[in-house]
Amino acid sequence: MMAIDGARLIEDLRELAGFGSFGTGVDRPAFSDADMAARRWVCDRLADAGLDAAIDNVGNVLGRTDAHQAVLIGSHTDSVPKGGWLDGALGVVYGIEIARAVRAAGIADGAGATGVDVISFQEEEGAFLPLMGSRAFCGEVSGAEFDAASNADGHGLRQAIADWGLDGNPPARVDAKRHTAYLEAHIEQGPRLEAAGLKIGVVTGLVGIRRFRIACAGQADHAGTTPMDMRRDAGAALVRLATALLDMFEAEAAPETVWNIGQVTFRPGAFNVVPEAAELLVEFRDTSPDRLVRLGDSLAAVVAAADGASNVAVTAVDAGGIAPAQLDQRLQAAITAAAADCGAPSVALQSGAGHDAMVLSKHVPAAMMFIPSIGGRSHHVAENTSDEDIVLGCRVLARTVESLIAAS
């Protein structure tokens, strides 16, 4: 097998975590100083690994092998604000280490061979426009989307690109003839592997997401002087509606479906004022497109049943969504076999979060591999994985790449 240098791998991850370090995590939103310094560091490491490396016109860092074809390995190096050190970074540093290992093994030499390209996508986390880097890499972002996107400070995406002098750079693009596969390793960001004592998750697909903003409109009244039967209590209506939604999901969801009422707000929000307005944010996720549709219909039925009861108007607004993605079965089999080769117990599971692989899977055969998250934590400085599990994951991914190159 190709030789993975575990100490070097961990050292690289720690060095990368130094850019924008925040406690035990990182604060490295897309196009921040820390993010761009990290990208230059990644670019240098890719060049050291013998790849032709450059930052493209949206901030993606691509290192290209001189082989004729390539397995593309990558993820992203931007983070959520005050996030963890492994989310995204892990998949990029795995790519760097595997590119070095492939080169050292000499298995991708020659113009007709298959090598390894490595990419760090920009702006996966959505400071401006989620999955922007991978979507741009796949030619999916329109000029209008670029024009409209801005971050929480009101800074435009186009301006951020111009600020860093990137707009003249050549774009990097996926190439279905060149890229025989896209492999993305990532921390699980959930508790399942750890709870089951497993080391590798072979991802079958990425869930689709549907989001709704549900609002109740009533009337503010004095909560002492207004009899109960004369109120138009938006808060009570929302509480009962939210319970009905939870009941609906429990009754109709599949075992893997997840849902969340993530936010509830009341206005004006005082002990002694009947709420005039109340709102909730709800999302649900499933890999089945049909089930996403059916659950959306059931949500609409719950809202329709609540609308007008107690003289409170209830409306649901679609707050966007993402279609589910299925990953390549041949690549899943290759990861499963590689895990067995490395003695790493594995399981097939779905990804409950979005990833760049979601975008890539529409253009090239794509796969994802998870390693355990301690306590299932992520998007938080407490995010972590043991060094041992990190190194084992890299060995499994390297073994997968080796088998794909051998079969090419």
Add this chain to the structure above:
Amino acid sequence: MMAIDGARLIEDLRELAGFGSFGTGVDRPAFSDADMAARRWVCDRLADAGLDAAIDNVGNVLGRTDAHQAVLIGSHTDSVPKGGWLDGALGVVYGIEIARAVRAAGIADGAGATGVDVISFQEEEGAFLPLMGSRAFCGEVSGAEFDAASNADGHGLRQAIADWGLDGNPPARVDAKRHTAYLEAHIEQGPRLEAAGLKIGVVTGLVGIRRFRIACAGQADHAGTTPMDMRRDAGAALVRLATALLDMFEAEAAPETVWNIGQVTFRPGAFNVVPEAAELLVEFRDTSPDRLVRLGDSLAAVVAAADGASNVAVTAVDAGGIAPAQLDQRLQAAITAAAADCGAPSVALQSGAGHDAMVLSKHVPAAMMFIPSIGGRSHHVAENTSDEDIVLGCRVLARTVESLIAAS
């Protein structure tokens, strides 16, 4: 009957509303420039009515008749921020007009007679310390309470008193030998009189209030990657708890009981994060001390049943309360008879809000009379009552005073 000058009454109310006018309402929190200007105006009107009038050491304005005993008429002239023009002001201006009418009728002349004292309490609304003026008038405010009270700007109550040079003024005090009755007229602040086509509410008692802050503590997790059965979802726990509370109140409340879940907050509050913390504010009101205790016990039982379910800790903190107050039955009968004398249809009802009468009722026989609120609105610039209803209310209260003086 004594003669009430309806035009003069309305003119006085409009003039008073000019102090701190805000749209169609007033913005006149205790000790603001507008509030103190209004108090000086009230003091002048009381002097014009032949009373010995002064502002006391906490901002209360008291006008004293030279008769031996007095029916005390009053309310407050401070307002909530951006409030209505009648809340409090009505009861004070009724007092001014009735003092003038009593003087004009010559029915309280002579050292042994019963006359009318008029008071505008300071700080009923709680910018610093709710009901401060009436509590100070009754000797109920401790030095420690004065020391601790401050407003939303962090300005201390003692400092506010000193800023206006009041601290050297003689205190005004209730006198059970002098004050044979306390009468407070007020807008209903609710929709019942208007809805029933009635003009006068004879208040039987003021509800007591109990308030609780109920908190659910779970764990923040990624709402996509954390399976439903591994979550500690504080939001879902709060939603189900809130529904259980609403069900409990509906099952156990008396017809006149009112309750309100006025505020719900989730943390961190995003589509894709399982809430780690969720909180609600709930209050309930009833005139029965026993029922207040029983409902509190039932609330505690609902909380105890929820605590620990789904690995979410639930706690309830008592956020304070007010004991209910019963009003004097002889005075209620006098108001009911006076309404009949004036041809004003009346009904006995409870007050769902707190008033200065709540404090006075512990020291002297006290009564309250409500007039209709248009649309039930109050604590809002839209607060209003027709001129006709305002004048009729004053006639009923004057007739009540006349009967009390005649019986003294």
